Amino acid sequence: MSVQSLKPATPVQWPAECLEDLPGALVQLRHWAQVAPLHNALRHVRDGQWYAWRWIDVLRDVECLADELRQQGFGVQSRLALCGAFEPHMVLLALAAQVVGGQTVTLTDELAPGRLHQQLWRLRPSHAYMPGVWLPGEGVPFTRMLPLRDPAPRLAHWWQALDSSPLWSVEGTGWQGGLTAVLQQWLQSGQGLAFAQPGGVQLRHAWRFSLVRTLQRARRARVLYGILAALTGVTFIWVNSKGLFS
Structure with a gap:
């Protein structure tokens, strides 16, 4: 054989x-x-509509x-x-x-x-x-x-409460090591993970939360947080590629 x-x-x-x-x-x-x-595990906004996965x-x-x-x-x-x-x-x-x-x-x-x-x-x-x-x-x-x-099938209805402070992901596969970092932080923490529609829409949704936690590259995070802080006065923290809050 x-x-x-x-x-x-x-x-x-x-x-x-x-x-x-x-x-x-x-x-x-x-x-x-x-x-x-x-509990909400994943959320995604597309064309102004929220979709949710428990x-x-x-x-x-x-x-x-x-x-x-x-x-x-x-x-x-x-x-x-x-x-x-x-x-x-x-x-x-x-x-x-x-x-x-x-x-x-x-x-x-x-x-x-x-x-x-x-x-x-x-x-x-x-x-x-x-x-x-x-x-x-x-x-x-x-x-x-x-x-x-x-x-x-995952359309979020009005009676489904949304978490006040989910993890936010505004990145894509251009972030080296990013998908691993997102999966690890999400599964280890048990927090809901929210995705915004590409093209800057995240700025119109992220400001609604009193504390925004995002998973993204540091250089992009600094720009985003600067804009959001100027608009809202909100305090921001971010998660680096090792899954640590900084």
Whole structure:
């Protein structure tokens, strides 16, 4: 009986990076789904409308997405590429891929379409989720593109109270080490995580909270906090790439 050796995976280097292995992620997720099942875990504003996922919703969606990934051929030898602004479906997919055991890589969303296309050909991911990203030519034939899901089932109704001080993420895959930092801080703290619509909309929503905690790069945080402080007089803290408040 012969054993066929697998072709070594293409090394991952910036402008791409591997999502760190989070061995305790599913345990932490199940913990919050058990002790705080109806508390807000994820929130997203899109076109002025809020969508919300409770901890029990997050656990169910991750388990369902893991099954869907398996049905689409994703396994321990597969590679999922993520590119774009951080938002709930990207977070859920990243966790689902961890459950299945495949590799997740992020590609900076600051690449021009041509360079992004080249990176995909170099990394050859089996699956990719890149909402709003346009690729030249015929795309990448070896990669299954995963669609953006309709968030309508998670529409936040007026009677669903929103936490007064969630963690805010206003970044994307251009933040080196960012997705790992966001997932670790969110799952360790059990706080709700809110995502604003790209394009500066976060400024119109973040000021509503008496204390804003954001997960983002320091250089961008200083600019954002300066603007918000001038507008509102609010005190701000931020979380660096190691998940520490500064």
